[in-house]
Amino acid sequence: MGKGTRFIMSQGEISRKDNSLCFRKDGKNTYIPIEATRELYLLNEVSLNTKFLDFAAKAGVVIHFFNYYGYYSGTFYPKEYLISGNMTIKQSEAFIKNRIEIAKAFVNGIAVNIYEVVYHYYKHDKKETKVFLNWLKHDFVELLVKTNDIKQVLFLEGQIWMKFYDNFKYFLPEDFLMNKRVKRPPDNPMNSMVSFGNSILYARTISQIYHTHLNQSISFLHEPSEGRFSLSLDLSEAFKPVIVYKTIFELVNNKRIQVSKHFDKKLNYCLLNEAGKKVFIEALENRFNTVFEHPKLKRKVSYETAIKLDGYKLMKHIGEGKLFSPFSLKEMM
Known part of the structure; x- marks a missing residue:
């Protein structure tokens, strides 16, 4: 996998935990260091909240959402810093x-x-x-x-x-x-x-x-x-x-x-x-x-x-x- 690119393929919940991304599935947590993440691909139904989105935005993480059929649904990215x-x-x-x-x-x-x-x-x-x-x-x-x-x-x-x-x-x-x-x-x-x-x-x-x-x-x-x-x-x-x-x-x-x-x-x-x-x-x-x-x-x-x-x-x-x-x-x- 490319450095900074993370894929989540299972259903679950993603949230902020201290200074990491925490993905919770079937009662188990997987932690992803925020400083090592540039892009996040959510390829299944994943629950999240605005607190998590604010955390991701401040860290410059771009999040891509995909639907059940594998189609791109949309992107959340931080405020455009290079817009001219x-x-x-x-x-x-x-x-x-x-x-x-x-x-x-x-x-x-x-x-x-x-x-x-x-x-x-x-x-x-x-x-x-x-x-x-x-x-x-x-x-x-x-x-x-x-x-x-x-x-x-x-x-x-x-x-x-x-x-x-x-x-x-x-x-x-x-x-x-x-x-x-x-x-x-x-x-x-x-x-x-x-x-x-x-x-x-x-x-x-x-x-x-x-x-x-x-x-x-x-x-x-x-x-x-x-x-x-x-x-x-x-x-x-x-x-x-x-x-x-x-x-x-x-x-x-x-x-x-x-x-x-x-x-x-x-x-x-x-x-x-x-x-x-x-x-x-x-x-x-x-x-x-x-x-x-x-x-x-x-x-x-x-x-x-x-x-x-x-x-x-x-x-x-x-x-x-x-x-x-x-x-x-x-x-x-």
């Missing part, structure tokens, strides 16, 4: 004047990273993926360059994901094919893992943006009206192939996640069980904390830090007009 009126004005101006170009950059970031993820399998004799790779490299690029309509940009994004899902059959076992993306609730093991992984990535992105001057509510690819933290939806997109899907593919192909052991299947939905969540979260946290040599900074950074760096790059674009290009897995090779 000047940046909010510039961010609003960028939305009005330059939304299309920024949205296209996000979609191109998705395509670049999906290409690298799928190309890995192409190199390992999954030659059936060549049609999709060629589309990403040629047809998609041409279509994206030509369009100046936000609906067309969103349509292209949808096409990327649909074609990506369709290629799963070339490198995943049949039990883990998606067929189609079903979210609420997920209807099979793959949809269950994607929904859960995307929710955690979205929450982690909220935390990273919190430590920048950006306004969480002003987004470019997603409509700002979609939610208070819609910018996190934007910034997380390019990281989905790198963090969520690569983690899933490795767990499945290495048989560390199995349908019979790690999922609860009901009539109309399928969810990771507690054992499955533990395996998945551990692998996902390892991915967040994996470090690589940053080509421009010339130092090692983690994938989690790379999310915040994308926020800084967006700020540079908004404030100084510098070219914005989301995180690229290709540049890290």
Whole structure:
């Protein structure tokens, strides 16, 4: 688990006890040092009170809430300490004047990273993926360059994901094919893992943006009206192939996640069980904390830090007009 990140997967009660977080379950207490906690993920029904929230806020702890199906419900975080009126004005101006170009950059970031993820399998004799790779490299690029309509940009994004899902059959076992993306609730093991992984990535992105001057509510690819933290939806997109899907593919192909052991299947939905969540979260946290040599900074950074760096790059674009290009897995090779 990443330092400072804590997950609570069971029902219980959380409160303040002296200078620690105290989680009480079945009459037993587990203590979590507040100074070692940066983020708290509540993945089940957990009772708490305002005294605890005040304690967490003063310690700078961000708390993410998830519902029964593993979906992100909301975030409690301390008073924004880096909020900038000047940046909010510039961010609003960028939305009005330059939304299309920024949205296209996000979609191109998705395509670049999906290409690298799928190309890995192409190199390992999954030659059936060549049609999709060629589309990403040629047809998609041409279509994206030509369009100046936000609906067309969103349509292209949808096409990327649909074609990506369709290629799963070339490198995943049949039990883990998606067929189609079903979210609420997920209807099979793959949809269950994607929904859960995307929710955690979205929450982690909220935390990273919190430590920048950006306004969480002003987004470019997603409509700002979609939610208070819609910018996190934007910034997380390019990281989905790198963090969520690569983690899933490795767990499945290495048989560390199995349908019979790690999922609860009901009539109309399928969810990771507690054992499955533990395996998945551990692998996902390892991915967040994996470090690589940053080509421009010339130092090692983690994938989690790379999310915040994308926020800084967006700020540079908004404030100084510098070219914005989301995180690229290709540049890290």
